[in-house]
Amino acid sequence: MAKSAQLTQLINNDVFRAFATYAAIVLLKMMLMSLITAYFRITRKAFVNPEDTATFGKGEAAKKYLRTDPDVERARRGHLNDLENIVPFVGIGLLYALSGPELSSALLHFRIFTGARILHTFAYLIPLPQPGRGLSWAVGYAVTFSMAYNVLKAAWLL
Amino acid sequence: MAKSAQLTQLINNDVFRAFATYAAIVLLKMMLMSLITAYFRITRKAFVNPEDTATFGKGEAAKKYLRTDPDVERARRGHLNDLENIVPFVGIGLLYALSGPELSSALLHFRIFTGARILHTFAYLIPLPQPGRGLSWAVGYAVTFSMAYNVLKAAWLL
């Protein structure tokens, strides 16, 4: 009982609640990239695994769908970019949320990052002319860097 | 002393213990993909870095092993799919475990996800005919989505 209360207190802390909300949102956004890639694979008929084209027949009939497609590759690059940027945000953001920041500072970090990554996805998929994608990437990168600085300042023990 | 007790309480909470167990298992399973890729690279003699083929001699003798191999690429795709799905499970699962779910619900989520991802790896590597891989992927995806829903319901602070 006391132990459960212990855990519940963490989720009742406002900074932690804000982190949980934004971390879940950006992770769901990252997962959405799988569905977008699958959508393009199916509509463009561009697959990579032979067993995925069995529905189109056998032999040469199916083999021609084992190919790359620009829209599929673009969605995959967007997904990989999310892994490279959203995963560090979640790891560093958790440590940052536990380092006792002001709620207003924490919300500012989480909101800017989340907005920047949603913009980045649109910039990648539409695609928007540069520097649209580059800037949205840099903003998310800078936010994560700022949180890491705060974590190291609060926790430093080497 | 009080501080250590604090930390120990978290690992003594049953939901958190279950999460730690399953998270460690799926992360180890993901890491196993590195060994499978290395196994195929060595047995198929298919490398990507010139310095990795130096053992086969110099010049053209070694260059012919700088090539792609279907088994290596398949293991690499399985590894990337794990990154895309197991990493969100660990991030969202941690928040879910801290949001105070019933132990039975938490175990149900963790067990189904872990089983689905182990099946997914077999479906990818054997490979099983579709929709084997597709279904095992979808089950893991749905479990993570369900946990994210519970996190957002418990934590929502935008």
Add this chain to the structure above:
Amino acid sequence: MAKSAQLTQLINNDVFRAFATYAAIVLLKMMLMSLITAYFRITRKAFVNPEDTATFGKGEAAKKYLRTDPDVERARRGHLNDLENIVPFVGIGLLYALSGPELSSALLHFRIFTGARILHTFAYLIPLPQPGRGLSWAVGYAVTFSMAYNVLKAAWLL
């Protein structure tokens, strides 16, 4: 008030502080790979998205910069290897830090992993002859495995 104190206690725990410090360092190191890839893309003029080459003119003038470059691909492989190894370290390391290890054991794990991954990056980018990169990879892998063993021993609830 009581809740904030709760969170502050976590960041005041020495093992957790050490984990936060090393996790932030290796995640920042992983993020650095984005800048290294961008540096090689710009200096080698090797891009993948058509919108990224618009600054070089239109049509054929720009199209010739849509190409792969060995240095760019090497940096990208180093980045992917970081995702495959540093992300499990952060996930398993967090659970390990919460499982109540001795500070000296924890520091040993964190320091060896961090050193091994920094060496791995140099071994990949220079590149050093094998088994330099292979060994630095294996050391990081073994450290993560050792932490996972400790997590499973402390938390086991299946």
